[in-house]
Amino acid sequence: MSKPKAPIRMSMDKDFATYKIKNSDGSYTETTIGCPKQEMDVMSRYTESIEIQTGLVLNIIDIPADVELSTEFEYLESPLYIGCSLQCDYEMDFFKDGELLRKEYTKGAKFFISKTSNISGHVIKKSTTNVQGLSLSFDNRLAKLLFGSSLLYLKDKYRPYFEQNSDFLLDITEVSPLLKAVAKSIIFCQYSEPRRSLFIKAKAYEILNYAFSEHLMANISSNKSVLQPNEIKKMMDIRQYISSHIETPPSLHELSRFSGINDFKLKAGFKEMFGTTIYGYIQSEKMSKAKQMLETGNYSVSEVAWDIGYTNVSHFITAFKKNYKVTPGQLLSHIKSNITQFKTIQ
Structure with missing residues (x-):
């Protein structure tokens, strides 16, 4: 500069x-x-x-x-x-x-x-x-x-x-x-x-990790937390890895191999850090992406279901309604109705 x-x-x-x-x-x-x-x-x-x-x-x-x-x-x-x-x-x-x-x-x-x-x-x-x-x-x-x-x-x-x-x-x-x-x-x-950007972004999470573990957090005894300070960054990496593979989510074994954390600590540590299970996070991410796609008005219910990894569309409809209290079809109809009204006004 x-x-x-x-x-x-x-x-x-x-x-x-x-x-x-x-x-x-x-x-x-x-x-x-x-x-x-x-x-x-x-x-x-x-x-x-x-x-x-x-x-x-x-x-x-x-x-x-x-x-x-x-x-x-x-x-x-x-x-x-x-x-x-x-x-x-x-x-x-x-x-x-x-x-x-x-x-x-x-x-x-x-x-x-x-x-x-x-x-x-x-x-x-x-x-x-x-x-x-x-x-x-x-x-x-x-x-x-x-x-x-x-x-x-x-x-x-x-x-x-x-x-x-x-x-x-x-x-x-x-x-x-x-x-x-x-x-x-x-x-x-x-x-x-692009190496500089990749390096700096990785180090930024280290800054967060050390800021919390060495300055902001009280000493946590082993019976309160399953995670060591250096595993906090790994948990954030795991969550990012899941988000980037949401259409075909990795198995627990794959996540364990990716992070070097055993299955038990992986499940307990993820729940401790993010307040939800790994499965719960995957479902939440899938539903969030589905809602975003439907709100564009450019995709059918079936296309959205397939895009986020559902092979059975009815299972997707059930999961979506459980999460948002409306079916994806109802949401899509509402979105398209609003788009039509907007075009009429223009």
Whole structure:
């Protein structure tokens, strides 16, 4: 990314801007954020945002020492941020309804978790030190999908971060050596594409794993969890593997061979993390895909059934009605009726 050498100073600009996130297919999605436009214009030069999966974005930040920042900010709706800095030197003030909530001075390598909805403030970076670090931003609902019942073992002080009604939360601590090492491998990655993207996405899940296992989770005794910290990433890989083979789902034996986890731990660990059995997850994914296909109005009930792996259409109809309380035919009729009405209006 291009890095201008002259120091830059910014002031408040009320025009809120969009920034681009690189998607897994190479395309870009524009996302509106509650930050001043001038700040986003400058920060975008030093921040690379990569979509790891739907709802999970990795932000890689590398600001040269000679860039000076002084800007106000306002966050309207904030996702949950987890990340770490390798080096930094800045001051921040946070306000809510005009009242000072917190003044923060941060320097060096730190781990942080934050959520700052309906918050304004001021940040200053002096032109003396590089800022290098990364963050993962996601909705707390995605965290529940990724980690399931493991969130029961969060340290008490971190539980509010995963609640919808929490506006301002910020915790900054020393970063663990493992998390710091993974962050370095991402920031200083020298691979060319497409290997670089594959490497960074795999490492992003490691960041999540270490953030939770080494910073956010209380010590879990062996009688509470069947999973070791390094098996959390494997469970996420298993779920992704199932989703990408939903038409012909892998057997338990195949999943065990794929992950290197025995059948018992695989079944128990999947249920612990995601709150459902492997079979239950497969059925849920199949029904979700079927509903999406029907809602396009481009497929018949039989075509949808065959596409998601049903050889008996009546079995598909029964399963769909059990899940959505209507038959696929009823849903398709409703969709086509709405499409016809829309074309008539046009």
